[in-house]
Amino acid sequence: DAAHTEMWEKLNLDISAHDGLLEVLGKFYGDIYLSQENRLKGMEYLDFVLSEVHGLRIKELQDAKAAGKKIIGTFCVFVPEELTLAANAVHVGLCSGADAGTDEAEKLVPRNTCALIKSFIGFKLARLCPFTESCDLVVGETTCDGKKKAYEAFGKLVPMHVMEVPQTKTMDAKQLFKSEVLRYKDTLEELTGVEITAENLQKAISIVNEKRRALQRLSRLRAADPAPISGRDALLINQVSFYDDPERFTQSINTLCDQIEERIAQGDGVVPAGTKRLLLSGCPMAVPNWKLPYVMESSNAVIVGEESCIGSRNTRDLVDESADTIEGMIDALVERYMKIDCACFTPNDERMVNVANMVNELNADGVIHYALSFCQPYAHEAIKMQEVLSEKDIPMLSVETGYSMEDVEQLKTRVEAFVEML
Ligand code: BJ8
Numbered sequence: 001d002a003a004h005t006e007m008w009e010k011l012n013l014d015i016s017a018h019d020g021l022l023e024v025l026g027k028f029y030g031d032i033y034l035s036q037e038n039r040l041k042g043m044e045y046l047d048f049v050l051s052e053v054h055g056l057r058i059k060e061l062q063d064a065k066a067a068g069k070k071i072i073g074t075f076c077v078f079v080p081e082e083l084t085l086a087a088n089a090v091h092v093g094l095c096s097g098a099d100a101g102t103d104e105a106e107k108l109v110p111r112n113t114c115a116l117i118k119s120f121i122g123f124k125l126a127r128l129c130p131f132t133e134s135c136d137l138v139v140g141e142t143t144c145d146g147k148k149k150a151y152e153a154f155g156k157l158v159p160m161h162v163m164e165v166p167q168t169k170t171m172d173a174k175q176l177f178k179s180e181v182l183r184y185k186d187t188l189e190e191l192t193g194v195e196i197t198a199e200n201l202q203k204a205i206s207i208v209n210e211k212r213r214a215l216q217r218l219s220r221l222r223a224a225d226p227a228p229i230s231g232r233d234a235l236l237i238n239q240v241s242f243y244d245d246p247e248r249f250t251q252s253i254n255t256l257c258d259q260i261e262e263r264i265a266q267g268d269g270v271v272p273a274g275t276k277r278l279l280l281s282g283c284p285m286a287v288p289n290w291k292l293p294y295v296m297e298s299s300n301a302v303i304v305g306e307e308s309c310i311g312s313r314n315t316r317d318l319v320d321e322s323a324d325t326i327e328g329m330i331d332a333l334v335e336r337y338m339k340i341d342c343a344c345f346t347p348n349d350e351r352m353v354n355v356a357n358m359v360n361e362l363n364a365d366g367v368i369h370y371a372l373s374f375c376q377p378y379a380h381e382a383i384k385m386q387e388v389l390s391e392k393d394i395p396m397l398s399v400e401t402g403y404s405m406e407d408v409e410q411l412k413t414r415v416e417a418f419v420e421m422l
Contacts, residue, residue, distance in 0.1 A: 292368070368418070372401070
């Protein structure tokens, strides 16, 4: 509507390109989401949030800014949301799940860079993302080579802070990460003028833990057969968890989980009992990267878990809440964040253990490993995971793909053949 357009103009978006994006997104969402049968009533909240993701949610961010709050954008689950919230700032994940401005982006990063990186650069250069344009600070991190080098170019386009994330989990590495957590705390305090205290940090830790608890509850409920919720919907929930207001989000997910419990008690599901169950494992899937989940769930299978940063890798571990001093809380944050089993670490054996555990807990019949094309860390781990899982007789299919729709048919043929042999 007119008020939204005015807001987008103020954010200096390219209005006609942005209109085009929303149209494509709306159509894509209709085909992949709204066409599903037996959807839970509680998903209406998610449909609403998604339909207003560039509208009402951006309005909320603008209102927050007008009230003096700062907006922090992130690309990785290593950036502690707890500190952002403690500094009374808003923490949002910047999506990067669609091709946009690719030609321009390829002037700043090599062509053989993963689609996620090209996407956040392309969205910025094409002036398409109201979240990026709303940010007072974007926080990057030294995870994969692609991202850390891309931030050198991206940092010329937006105000940036880059956290050094270590590549191993030794005591020294933890110490390094702790100093980076403290440096991020200082940066936030300077930006917001808010001092991070034991009191506001404790509250923030509890808010984020509650969000993770609600998502853990959702994950556990997906062990039921028939599957009570589609993988697409569960992915959407995890995606929305990165930009919705955390307390409102937690409440709506708990309401949705109540509905799921009722459904399970009645023996109902989104698919018939006995439908083949798949675990999706690998790179994060940012909005609107729904291609592979859609292909999987149109191949006589249902996704029962996402081993990904937009999924269990972000929700599995909670921050210990027993500390009552700021030092103790910072240590608890460091402990928790250094458990993340990102493929950028070496070694990263715990990820293999976590995937096998998820297969068991969720009664999955097989794993589809997903690496974005040109993503070195996850492509390496695909090979390792194939080995580890085959020793346990867990079937796995390794998929490498980007955001384009060109390979949908080919993917479908491979996924169908995999499901058939389960
Ligand atoms: S903690 S997974 S969010 S780094 S797909 S940009 S790895 S080349 S996203 Fe990640 Fe943090 Fe790790 Fe999670 Fe590089 Fe691969 Fe691209 Fe990737």
